Amino acid sequence: MVGVVGSSPIAPTNFGSFQRQVTAAKRVFQPEHFTVLKTKDLAMTDFESSISRLHRGTRKIDLRAALSQQDQSQEFAADLLFSELCRAYSSTHYDGSDLQLRKWIDLFDGRLAWSVTSEELDKAGVAMIEHGYSPATVNRNISQIGSLYKWAARRRITPVGFRSPTLGMVRYPEEIRRVELSDDEVQKLLDGANAIKDRRFAVLIRLLVDTGARRGEVLERSWGQVDMEKREILVPTTKTGIPRVLFFSKETKQFMERVWTPQEMANETALLFESKRVSLQPIAFKRHWLWLVSSIGRQDLRMHDLRHHRAKEMLDKGAPIAVAAQALGHSSQILTRRYGHLEVSSMRKAVTQSW
Template sequence: MRNITGQKGRGFDLAAALETVAEQPSVNLTLAELVSAYSAARCDGADTRLRKWVAAFGTISAWELTPDKLQVAAQAMREHGYTPSAVNRDLSALGSAYRWAREKRFAPRGFRSPTLDVPRYEEAIRRVEVPSERIERLRAISLAYPDRRFGVFVSLLIDTGARKSELLDRYGREFNVDRCEVLAPTTKTDKPRVLFFTSATADLMRRVMPNMRAEALVFEGRVPGQPISFRKAWATCTVAAGLPDLHMHDVRHVAAASLLRAGVTLPVAAQVLGHDPAVLARRYGHLETTALRRAQEQAWNGRA
């Protein structure tokens, strides 16, 4: 037997170690089976969003679906009245399912998601302007929801500007309530980052969930090991707050605008949010310009 032990960098036989890693065969899934499995694991509503795609391609092997077929389908959607953003969101949801399959090693070795080679449509930039008092009203209303964890979730969304999956997929061990931090080791950008929340939210967590288990999802749903979606709770509370059209993801836009209005630069705001700086600049570059002008004017006044 070949020795593979030893300190890192010394006495380690990588070739021997590779032989000990079990080769996991790919799983022969149809697209319908892939979407169903992914939706059950992530509870993010992908099965509903991708229903039309499953109807069109559901019986085809998920690993044999080509970019050309997806591009033609996307074009058909556009020609039948779907907006560019709706088509892009569908393709992104499908791409998330493929990325999940690769993470779980269900896909064949070397498999490349066909969605990566489908060009996205140019779409109107969505800017969300919500007064801070409305957002705080939403926070207050969510705290009275029967499932008290929803109030924690909304407070975390508002504080961190995180994507909903970056919070719903977190385990107790990834929260440091004393430091007001959440470690998100896997994100949409495939880069780990730390999310920061307020001491008030930390106090709320201690009251609502004093016995968080390290190896359990913080926002576990009825199915063990699966996160809750909070879709019903969100719909109820946003209507009560007078924000019926506000999406969970819109809270990220609100957080971005708040950071830039506070004088945070675009590169720093992008790091805080785990966002593409170029996209952030297109959406909110005008706010950074306003903050820079204010800083310059303060400097002028200081010289006077």
């Protein structure tokens, strides 16, 4: 069933997506304004009822109150320190950002989050290069700060009129890192991962090889975002800000069913790779990865190289760069810059085979 607000269709929702919509909307409103109602077996607030009516075609929202609440949130965050913003961001991201942001927290210690300038970031980048950091590493650091401010903007906690200091910054020239990883070496990684006591590590490696996803995009997933029947994983928030779906193989599905019980997979809020030491946070598996690459004699490999391998495989099999970019969550320009030479090879093969 499709609901309509005015003339705009609203996609059918299930209970999970409906609850997520309610949770997101409540950020704008004060909870004490609602009374709890009972509808069948579902406890609903007045506001949840109004959301339900929205799906039936009725508008119920006080826009003045909503915008006023947003303004109050922005005023509250105006005195947020850079260190506080970084720690808030790192508490919800498990991509190593906490380690990368440490030097920046030290640099801007005691500073307001919104007082950092492009000039300061540029000078810091030059200093890093002069002290031996590669331009690629500096670019990743600046990109991380950009992601930090994008996240703050999406959370609507930036002051009115704030503009990220990373906007308009020119990337430092860098050599593109191309790592050759043979099919035989990939198989050694898959086989070697089985030697780790925590079987979830082997699942992680399989998923990274299958999907070409970023490490954090897999580590942060809960069972409610996994569809075992379709062999799909929903990534609602990505580095580019565009949600996407990851696809994994039948073999990986069967392996996952050996690692987790049906009861464990039915717990929609549980993380697939939740740390046994820190609740609600995924395990990073850094030590396990270092052991694995050492065991096959490829200490130069990073987990991210499995992403490059999947991109190469897709392009070698004839996938257009635009399709590969969408599957990997990259921009077409970035993929062209890194893998454009592979698409030329595919085009030559297609043309010569047509003769």
